[in-house]
Amino acid sequence: MSDVRGSxxxxxxxxxxxxxxxxxxxxxxxxxxxxYCLYKIAKxxxxxxxxxxIGRKPNAGELDEYIRTWTNTRIAGAQKEADAVLLAxxxxxxxxxxxxxxxxxxxxxxxxxxxxSMVAASLYTLCLIGLVVILRxxxxxxxxxxxxxxx
Numbered sequence: 001m002s003d004v005r006g007s008x009x010x011x012x013x014x015x016x017x018x019x020x021x022x023x024x025x026x027x028x029x030x031x032x033x034x035x036y037c038l039y040k041i042a043k044x045x046x047x048x049x050x051x052x053x054i055g056r057k058p059n060a061g062e063l064d065e066y067i068r069t070w071t072n073t074r075i076a077g078a079q080k081e082a083d084a085v086l087l088a089x090x091x092x093x094x095x096x097x098x099x100x101x102x103x104x105x106x107x108x109x110x111x112x113x114x115x116x117s118m119v120a121a122s123l124y125t126l127c128l129i130g131l132v133v134i135l136r137x138x139x140x141x142x143x144x145x146x147x148x149x150x151x
Contacts, residue, residue: 013067014067015036015039015067015070015075016036018070018075019032019033019035019036019039019075019078019079020032020033020035020036030086031079031082031083031086032079032082034082034085034086035075035078035079035081035082037082038078038081038082038085039070039075039078042078043066046066047063047066050062
């Protein structure tokens with residue numbers, strides 16, 4: 001049974017946890033996941049090159065040695081590269097959708113503004129008429145007040 005556990009430990013790759021902080025919310029682990037994918041691409045390239053040079057697949061010890069070459073500096077570099085990849089992707093999505101976003105933002109803006117202005121002006125006018133009616137019923141004559149002020 002110890003052979004099975006030793007075999008499982010040998011095939012465990014601790015690099016994932018160095019890239020992806022699983023304690024973060026799901027929406028914040030994407031950069032780490034992309035960095036881990038970049039690591040896997042580099043590992044595949046290394047293994048392919050190894051096979052072409054040596055004529056066989058790398059064994060577990062050789063894979064462990066490769067994993068050890070991923071120092072903190074290399075991991076930080078992969079994380080920066082992942083940030084750049086995500087930034088480039090976001091930029092391309094925005095560039096691709098800018099005309100549609102602009103069109104959606106401008107569509108109907110003029111007539112919506114005209115309609116809103118008309119409704120606001122109508123409500124304001126009704127409020128003023130209501131105020132004049134209330135003052136008239138209260139016995140206040142605004143017309144004679146304005147005439148006495150005017151001259």
